[in-house]
Amino acid sequence: MDDSIILEGVNKIYGAKQVLNDVSFSVPRGAIYGLLGPSGCGKTTTVKIVAGISEATYGKAYVLNQTMPNLTLMNKIGYMAQSDALYGDLTAKENLEFFGSLYGLNRAFLSKRILEVMNLVNLTEEVNRKVALFSGGMKRRLSLALTILHEPEILILDEPTVGIDPLLRKDIWEELYSMTKNGVTILVTTHVMDEAEKCTHLSMMRDGRLIASGTPIEIQNSVGVSKLEDAFLIYGKASGESPNES
Amino acid sequence: MKVRALAKRILIQIKNDKRTLALMLAAPLLILTLLYFVFEGTVSGLSVGIINAPSHYENALYENNIKTIRYYSEEEAFKALDDGEVIAVVSIRSGKLHAWLDGSNSVDANTARQAIEMAQRGQNTVRKDLILDVTYVYGQEDLSLFDNFAAILMSFLVFFFVFLITGISFLKERTTGTLEKILSTPIKRWEVVVGYVLGFGAVNVVQSAIISFYLVYVLNVMMVGSVWLVLLTTLVTAIAALTLGILLSTAANSEFQMIQFIPIVIVPQVFFGGLFQLSSGWEAFGHLMPLYYSAHALEEIMMKGSGLDRIYPDLLILIALSVIFMTVNTKMLKHYRRI
Known part of the structure; x- marks a missing residue:
């Protein structure tokens, strides 16, 4: 199976601060790849490099066998940022129409697709409401709808389910699974353990490095614990003992 | 196509935000009217x-x-x-x-x-x-102070409001993360800038028309030239303000920091843009101000009835400034996405 996303020795340096240190991993097609770690560990920087918004200081990032950043490839990537990038003055539909036309979707497809995605995130009845009146969870769901609007092959989700209630969270994960069956590859960041367990592949990050990679079960077995949370704590402690030399 | 989508979104946003719309359209009229009464009134009651x-x-x-x-x-x-x-x-x-x-x-x-x-x-x-025989070459005998200042006041008001509103609007795009979201789509950087200019430019056409016609037909300011040239000059001024607003917003981190540009960028334009008689050194300094050209062109049209043949250098300078601001802007967006 070919890999949809490949990172090779990616380093990111802002001024004097090294945010990413030699990050390498590859995501097989159709996988849900989770990046798990405390805030500030470099998860967001990593996914931004994959999304083509940011760029590695050195090292290589490939998406669908092409070097990132790549403008034409951005049509095939859906990126959902940590903050809800929505226009409060616009209705949900107007938001969707705007981003839809940035992806060059034609009108007929767009109006059909808007119904689909709004139904998926359970916002069908709010489609003509101003986003400024939405609750936090509704905004998060609308952000997700925006991200999958153009049917991307690669989905990059930065903390996607913050503020979403457990029931809807379950629905969303089910939808993510069914998307992977159609060949969509998903890269997701999280700091919630039960979400990390749902990923097919997982990497733990700390201080800009990957400290463990594998399936959730592999990671647990490697340190001999039965819960992912324990594994995370053990790995976290271990890397804390060898301070970052940078 | 993407440019049009961006422009359309800006128009919907402004349409939905009645207060901003009122600020752009009604506030300049209100201020012009107040100034009209301030300057028009003759000293009496001595x-x-x-x-x-x-x-x-x-x-x-x-x-x-x-x-x-x-x-x-x-x-x-x-x-x-x-x-x-x-x-x-x-x-x-x-x-x-x-x-x-x-x-x-x-x-x-x-x-x-x-x-x-x-x-x-x-x-x-x-x-x-x-008795002295006086013929007025330009202007006329009973001009009030308001007639003298009308040209520069109008260009100043347009410049001020457009600068502030577009600047803050583009700044919000950055602080709410929507700029990043836009840049995660296959849009080109120049398309973002041009989309912004077109969207707000369309609003500026309406705004310039309302202000120009109000000044000429309602306040009856001294005006011998073509009202269409006044409109054209006002619009070009607005575009310069708009591009400068977007450009400077990249150097601000909050709405408040955008307001801080007013004493630095806007106020000197009034002082050195032709409102006051200046020594030659300071007048040369005034040539650096976009408002100088717009006030000069408006004065030529309104007071002297000049045509395009006399004001085109002013307009060209304003257009050139806008193009420069837009180019720098496109370059500065590199900070958010290199390609």
Whole structure:
């Protein structure tokens, strides 16, 4: 199976601060790849490099066998940022129409697709409401709808389910699974353990490095614990003992 | 296509945000109207106290719009001067005019002084055939201060509001993360900038039209040229302000920091853009201000009735500035996405 996303020795340096240190991993097609770690560990920087918004200081990032950043490839990537990038003055539909036309979707497809995605995130009845009146969870769901609007092959989700209630969270994960069956590859960041367990592949990050990679079960077995949370704590402690030399 | 989508989104946003729309369209009209009344009003209500003067002198003062009040003692007259009831006290003794003037308001004092002197000279002695023959080449006799300032006031108001609103709007795009979201789509950086200019440019067309027509037809400001050229100049000014606003917003981190640009960027434009007479060194400095060109072009059209042949250098400079601002802007977006 070919890999949809490949990172090779990616380093990111802002001024004097090294945010990413030699990050390498590859995501097989159709996988849900989770990046798990405390805030500030470099998860967001990593996914931004994959999304083509940011760029590695050195090292290589490939998406669908092409070097990132790549403008034409951005049509095939859906990126959902940590903050809800929505226009409060616009209705949900107007938001969707705007981003839809940035992806060059034609009108007929767009109006059909808007119904689909709004139904998926359970916002069908709010489609003509101003986003400024939405609750936090509704905004998060609308952000997700925006991200999958153009049917991307690669989905990059930065903390996607913050503020979403457990029931809807379950629905969303089910939808993510069914998307992977159609060949969509998903890269997701999280700091919630039960979400990390749902990923097919997982990497733990700390201080800009990957400290463990594998399936959730592999990671647990490697340190001999039965819960992912324990594994995370053990790995976290271990890397804390060898301070970052940078 | 993407440019159009961006422009369309800006228009919907403004349509949904009634307050911003009102600020762009109604606020300049309100300020222009207020200034109209401030500058249009002539100084009136000056009173001069008379202790001892012939009645034809009193009549002469009255013809110069000065009220006269007779006092029967000097004490009474000076008390009135002290209390501010009269601006001057006049006494003529054996043909010599004595005047005591309250100079605390220099403009009023000057007006009163001129009237007092004129009345003394007695204009009716002047031979009619020797009266000065004046022809106004530009402007006309009864122009108010407002007519003089109208051009620069209008360009200033347009510049100020457009600069602030577009600047803050683009800044919000950055702080709410929507700029990043836009840049995660296959849009090109220049398309973002051009989309912004087109969207707000469309609003500016409406805004410029309303302000230009209001000034010319409602406030009846002195205007001998073509109203369409006024509109064109106003629009070009707005585009320069809009591109500068977007550009400077990249250097601000909050709405408040955007406001901080007003004393640095906007206020000097008024001082050095042609509102005041300046020494030649400072006037050269004024040539750096976009507003200088727009005020100059408007003055040419409104006062001198000049056509495109005389104002095109001003317009070209403003357009060139806009293009430069847009280019720099596209370059600065590299900070958010290199490609």
